[in-house]
Amino acid sequence: MPVDSGRIEAAVAEILAAIGEDATRPGLASTPKRVAEAYATFFAGVGVDPSGLLADSVPSDGLGELVLLRDIEFRSICEHHLLPFLGVAHVAYVPGERIIGLGRVAAVVDTVAARPQLQEQLTEQIADAVQSGLEPKGVLVVVDAVHGCMTARGHRQTASSTVTLASRGSLTDPVQRAGVLTLIGGQS
Numbered sequence: 001m002p003v004d005s006g007r008i009e010a011a012v013a014e015i016l017a018a019i020g021e022d023a024t025r026p027g028l029a030s031t032p033k034r035v036a037e038a039y040a041t042f043f044a045g046v047g048v049d050p051s052g053l054l055a056d057s058v059p060s061d062g063l064g065e066l067v068l069l070r071d072i073e074f075r076s077i078c079e080h081h082l083l084p085f086l087g088v089a090h091v092a093y094v095p096g097e098r099i100i101g102l103g104r105v106a107a108v109v110d111t112v113a114a115r116p117q118l119q120e121q122l123t124e125q126i127a128d129a130v131q132s133g134l135e136p137k138g139v140l141v142v143v144d145a146v147h148g149c150m151t152a153r154g155h156r157q158t159a160s161s162t163v164t165l166a167s168r169g170s171l172t173d174p175v176q177r178a179g180v181l182t183l184i185g186g187q188s
Contacts, residue, residue: 087145
């Protein structure tokens with residue numbers, strides 16, 4: 001669903017006026033348009049079903065006990081302050097009948113991240129998309145992110161990050177989950 005660029009431009013011009021700025025001055029004249037263009041990218045995942053990105057899966061033929069993609073970089077927007085949060089997602093799945101190209105997993109993360117949301121929602125939505133789109137035996141998603149609302153306002157905790165986890169199927173088992181978390185930590 002494309003964003004309404006005209007409405008965004010008008011809203012940004014109004015925000016600039018509300019903070020006492022002149023939206024027509026040279027340094028700001030193009031800002032409403034630039035923000036509208038940025039928002040089209042930031043929110044490109046609104047209304048998109050990420051599990052559909054996994055439709056081109058292929059038979060697993062018994063391949064692999066575990067597939068783990070570490071350090072998938074993403075950017076999302078916190079729905080509380082419309083400030084960015086940046087981080088990495090680690091996505092693991094235990095293949096069932098089908099496997100998918102690795103780029104498709106990163107595409108799911110990108111699509112889900114391109115929405116206004118909370119990190120907890122992002123983590124759950126990635127796990128749900130992999131579960132529904134691929135039907136693996138298990139899924140584990142770990143997201144580690146730094147939030148603009150924590151670094152730029154309030155207590156300004158520039159060195160803190162937030163970690164969230166979502167698991168499905170066989171990877172809800174604490175022993176199985178611990179093994180994957182060890183791999184995510186870089187210890188194979």
